[in-house]
Amino acid sequence: MIKPVLAGAACLVLLAACNSERSPEAVDKAQDAASVPVGQTSAATMGANLQSAYIPNAAMGDMYEIQAADIALQRSQNARVKELAQMIKTDHMAATNAFKAMVPQAAPDAALPTALDERRQGLIDNLRSASAANFDATFIDQQIAAHNEALTLHRGFSNEDSPLAAHARSVVPKIEGHLRMAEEIKAAM
Structure with a gap:
């Protein structure tokens, strides 16, 4: 029941954006905004409670973070944004390596994803297509949403018997x- 409701809400956000502003960046921003409740709900429900959902969500979260950080390191002209991107890349690569080492013992039959899901790939695509003038704001907004989602996922799963x-x-x-x-950078923008 949750998925149809969220999909409907996401469609309404996108339609409103398309009707009010027809620029590609307005549509991308609406897609990013629609992604937030979908990711939070997924992280809070299945990901935080089921190892079979936690594993792909944690892995794809790290994959997304590393790819987004690489883009920011290439495109941003803001020293603080680049500093955050480097920190994100370093920390999420370390988390990925530790996670990959743990999963075979914890869940021998689990397969780690090798690509992003459609939602996270859409975020990457929107980040790549952001104009130079809007790039930093797009990156920071995505990072705030992604890190809130990651906190929901990891805090929720931290008490599981796994x-x-x-x-x-x-x-x-x-x-x-x-x-x-990310929140400090956003406040300074």
């Missing part, structure tokens, strides 16, 4: 640090 709960607990402080820095 060896991966230790991983969830270990990444929360880094995610909180990224979120704080």
Whole structure:
């Protein structure tokens, strides 16, 4: 029931954006905004409660973060944004490596995703297509949403009866640090 409601809400957001402003960036911004409740709901429900949902969501979250950071390192002209992007890339690569080492022991039959899901790929596409003038704001807005989603996912799973709960607990402080820095940058923009 949750998926149809969220899909309907996302469609309404997109239609409103398309009707009020027809620029591609307005549509991209609406897509990014529609992604937020979908990601939060997924993280809070299935991802935080089921190891079979936590594994792909944690892995794709890191994949998205690394790809977004790479784009920001190439495109941003803001030293603080680049500093955040480098921190995100370093920390999420370390988290990915630790996670990949833990998953086979915790869930021998689990397959780690090798590509982003459609929602996260859409965020990457929108980041790539952002104009130079709007790039930093787009990156920071996406990072605030993505790190809030990641906190919901990892905090929720940290109390589960799984060896991966230790991983969830270990990444929360880094995610909180990224979120704080992104919020500080946004406030200064």
